[in-house]
Amino acid sequence: MIDQKRSSEEFIRESSQLSMPGDGPIRVLLVEDNRADYVYTRALLRAIDDQRYELDWETTYSAGKRELMRGVHDVYLLDYRLEDGNGLDLIREAIAAGCQRPLILLTAYGDDDIDIKAIRAGAADYMMKGEFDARLLERSIRYSLGRAQTLKALRLSQERYALAVSGANDAIFDWDLLEQRIYFSPRWHAMFGMQESSETFGTIEKWLGRVHPDDVTRLQRNALAHLKGDTPHFECELRVLHDNGTYRWVNARGLAVRDEMTGEATRMAGSVTDTTERALEHHQLRATLSSMVEGVVAVDNETRVLLVNKVAARLLGIDEERAVGRPISASSQLVEVNQMLARTIKEWRELRGETHMSPPGQAQRVIELRAAPLRAAQDDVSGAVMVLHDITDLRRFEQLQREFVGNVSHELKTPLTAIMGLTETLVDDANMPLGKQREYVSRVAAQTERLHKLVDDLLALSRAESLEPRLEDRVPVDLRALAHESAFAFEPTAEAKNISVEVELPEAEVLVEAQEELIKRVFDNLVSNAIKYTNDGGSVWLRVQSHGNQALIEVEDSGIGIAPEHQGRIFERFYRVDKGRSRLAGGTGLGLAIVKNVVLAHYGNVSVESGEGRGATFRVQLPLMI
């Protein structure tokens, strides 16, 4: 097995030394106690090439060993029989000490089996003394040198592979399809938290057992497609169970090895990269983008869609999945969007704009567009990112606000103009008869009263609209008491129009948690409207009930009623069906808007049931106090 502890520097140093001693002379050491054999060997080497070989000579085992350890020679010729030992032991000792130079054993007649033992011990070759000539000696030396070089190259390549495997973050697998087993590199076990000692080989079933159930089919499909030769390589993003019970995201890639004759895959080897961090980032980004209220679309510098979230896809009317990778203009018909993205990339600056869109099946929306140049952290992608913000509601709100201010000004101005006109006339006309003066002053008083009511209603409305956060001001209120008070307060008005007001209340109290003053306004506004919009001699009913966990207030009248087309709008500020009638009756057009806002702020709801000329019933539901 490969020695994992060998450092990479050592490995690189050795790699660079890996060359045939072809440039300089080949240094040969002969360990031989017989001088005649030395002389003979030297003669043979000279006969081959008198420049090429440099022969050194040692006579003893110990001297030979010393030289072997120094390792300055390219080839060693070791005699078997030495005075202080034998060549075979010398070979064993040298190999054990890590010697990788070619060692050739010289044996004599009668040294039975020594040749075989020498090869087993690691000798490159052996020669029988007296039987070799220059040609044989040269061939043996060349063969030994070549063999050593091949072995070294093999060892280096194994080490290179081992270094790559242990150094990389990837786990390596090698799936033998014939034997039905998979080899896993050590990194594999670390990746999934398995014991280091876990078996190196596993079965496909075991490995599939760790794969997330949702990913099994995809993994099998991808692997099969490649094994069948449908894809150039195998690749699959999947989740694999870690021993700590969580799943890791990995990217598995592999390449099949095929039988040359049949073309059938016999093996598939590849790597597995832990992409959990990246996958998490990716999923987080996707989750963030998909939960955003704004639309987001990013394109590369050729306006090809890099990503698009759901909102943007809906607004742009494009298919989220299919748009990715294609130019945005191929998917979206919105010229403003496409042009702004292209301009952002060209001018490399932020751009803003507004556009109208009609997403399929929806009303027209107003969209604010903001585009900015995009440069990815790694600098490998550039393009533009655009945020699409639906500002339809904001624009509608602004419009309502403008209308409201216009309405308020108008409503305030009418009585003010009247007051100014009346007072001016009073001041200017010194001779005005007393009766006329009285009449003018009382008209000023009426207009002042109207102004007062208007300002009062505006304040109530603004309080109701900002009520929700101030829950602490709420107290238990018995709705029966408020109903009584309201009926009592409007008795004179009702009597003036000969309208009967009937109050129907339960025995038990009906408690809600509320801001009393505002709920009182709800009663007053509904009762006053019922009287206002009911002709002389009609009837009004005021009821309070408990229904389950809800309190119900019902104000019914036998009045003029409200046509269906107005019913949805009467709760808007300043909306009146008949302006003249409302004004004559002292209405401001804010009463029902106040009712609605107060009720909503108390987690209730209000509705109306009516028809033109058929009276009206207003119903308010409020949660009962628990």
Ligand code: ADP
């Ligand atoms: P106003 O001050 O004009 O009464 P409200 O906001 O209270 O303003 O009501 C808005 C409009 O709804 C009224 O102008 C009127 O046209 C209609 N309305 C309200 N209550 C009734 C009702 N009980 N019967 C018929 N119409 C009503």
